Amino acid sequence: MKRLLMLALLGLSACHRIETSDTAAEGQGATTPAPVERNGGRVLRIIMWSDYIDPEVVKQFEKRENARVILDTFESNEYMLAKLQGGGASYDLATPSNYFIQVMVRAKLLQPLEAQKLSNFGNIGAGFLNPNFDPSNVYTVPYQYAATGLAYNSGRFTPSSESWKLIFGDTDTVRFSLLDDPREVIGAALKYLGYSVNSSDVAQLREARDLLRRTVSKRGFESFSGGPEVRNKLLAGTLDLGQIYVGDLLQGAAEDPNLKVYLPSEGTTISTDTLVLLRGSPNPALARKFVNFVLEGEVSAAISNYTYYGNPNTAAAPLLDPFLRSQKAFNPSQDDLKSGKVEFINELQAGNTTRLYDRIWTDLKAR
Amino acid sequence: MLTLRRFFATLGPGVLWLAVFLIVPVAIMFGYSLLTRTDLAQVGGPLTLESWGRVFGYDALFREWVPDNLRVLGRSVLIAGFSTLLCVLMGYPLAFYIARQPARRKSFLLLLLIIPFWTNFLIRVYAWILILRPFDLVPSLTATFLGMVYAFLPFFVLPVYSSVEKVDWRLLEAAQDLGAPPAKAFMAAVFPQTLPGLIAGILLTFIPALGTFVVSDILGGAKTALIGNLVQNQFGQAGDWPYGSALSFLLMGAVLVGLWLYARAAGQKGLEELI
């Protein structure tokens, strides 16, 4: 039996040796270098959503500023917040979603970015300036945004109308999926009923809950699932219609043009991700340079052309991939944004309201 | 004195480690469960039992009974239990097969059992989607069970194997010599010898299965929540750490009470077999 352990250890140590020698041999031009330097040196540490920036853009910045960028990723705002609050990790910049900004401000995690002093501040589209989550842009600049739409495979399914009705209506003929996210799902139901996605009205929420109860008990309800899965199911033909972040679908549409997405006529939800400067940032000057760099038209366009997420930068607009510009759902009209038809998901104000949303969600999932 | 010293030499370091890295953090968690959510993912005073009330279905804010949690817990127990049963059916014979091979082959087979688990869990689960999709099985309950068994099988087989490995087969021969039919001889002579491993295996399968939710989210379509989902959601989107902490004590409590009841029912002997 001794051999078992030896086998395992031998196999592993050999494995490890080779991996490290590889690293040593090709350790040039890294985006995430192994050793972490202490405060000195020119190191910029960013925590952002995964796969949310073009690696070429990062390299370009490293070359220009002769600095290193350490890019860590998160997959939910809440996890990022927990990690930042736990201490033991010092980042310069983060990319929280809009409904998270005030929470971070109150938790004293941010310091003023003073974006107005940046030379490329003027590139930000008017519709994205002075947002309600950060009046007069003290802490944030908008990075990328995403509306939520309904996706289908035009080779297999033709929606009878560009509406939520196919999902929330009385008929039960469509196989559909919803995002596995309470704010998106409850928000969609509220929108279909003609209310605000941030409603705190108990009667409205009760109505939304009853609608959702009926909806998830339909035969056509396939699953709660996220972007990549919906895309794959549409391609495989096991799903007709799926609620999806527009960017996620467009990535697939670039590969298979049959994949289509629309913003429902009743209106839908949208959220922006922003760049913020963290309190305790080891290198705030370099961080501001990075923010200014991202606001350059060319850089901003390169990022959107890589991620397929919406772009708030007017200087970037003409440089966007023609495919993206041709997609109606990619850039909701300024009118729809202003009228609140395409409505930002905001932070829920009162604790009671949060509790109600949570209860609706648990109720749906406990059936 | 000598005995005491050796007592600490064996149990001491491990217990000390768990006291520092487990009991202290869990105590912090318990403290959280008594606090109030002041903001998204923020806590503060005053001390309250409200979160504990919600765990058992009473929403003090709206003065209503909402027993969803207990229903979810019940479902989690059923799903974990059935998955464990499937693991036993698949893994128990496998442990015998491995244990009765020549030494060289034995190590090889054990490693073969573990190697798939050295690739990432999520990637393996997604691979099941690719396999099951042509049969129109994702999402489904069948797919969930398949994924659960897949995720926990080695954690069942390894402890059982280490018990089977030391089975005294002469007892089986003796039973057969006495004229017992094979099945009966096995149950009388071999099965009891494997019981410690079997129970350890069941524990190592059932308990993590009770808290898991990734498999049912990916392969089951996330249509229904398990207790793990509820906990995760409070630490995630809902940002209600006191409630999340209290809910996780519900999960831990369910298991510990189960163990305690078992220990009571089986007496000292049962407890010996348990751990």
Next chain:
Amino acid sequence: MTRRTHPALSAWAWLVYGFLYLPILVLIIFSFNDSKFGATWAGFTTKWYGVLLAREDVREAVTNTLLVALSSTLISTVLGTLVGLGLWRYSSRFRLPLTFLLVTPIVIPDVVMGVSLLMFYSLVRGGLELTGWTFENGFWTVMFAHVTFQISYVALTVRSRLAGYDRSLEEAARDLGASSVQSFLRVILPLALPGVLAGALLAFTLSLDDFVVTYFTSGSGFRTLPVLIYTSVKKGVTPDINALSTLLVLFTVIAIIAANAIMRPRAGRGGEA
């Protein structure tokens, strides 16, 4: 003590192995799929291996993962074996609390363990800062966290291995003049060894695959493979990740075969420990 196994038992065993390796086979096949999102077959390509090898972050994550897994397994195997041994040796009124202590890391939801350790570390840091010391979360904090959830698995497996052996074995050894260390090394450890190895394997496997606890305890700039994969899988499992898994599996298999071949000549005289 090799015995013949019933053909039905062999068939069943290989069926189970087939079940375990089916997804591995599928991900190997899909690592050659010429589609970025990998849902449907779009032709054969080896380009993902090139993409993968160019990814510095992946190599670094593999190194980190193995370092954490090896060191945490080493520590937890020593501690867990001792605990398993202690549980077997002393039946006392501490047994019930000990049982609960050992079961807790298994029942505690990952996210709770991750968050509570994060809070614990920041508390410790706060205390240390008063004395002018500080530390960043990284290798050590992750490794200690892994040891914490591994100990129980090792202890349980070792205990179940020793269960049924008579405790007087050890006393007999000492009566024959062996010191307690000697009796441990010569008598108890060899008996426990299969359990120790099985426990170590479990511990290693758990560490290799842990995402949640690692995520919370890792700080900035220290990333393991599961963290890398979980955060990139939001966009779907890409073929380069499949390629990575393929390489890992291939590499393990080759290493095992090679090690087996090297050790073969010695197997004859060594015998069982």
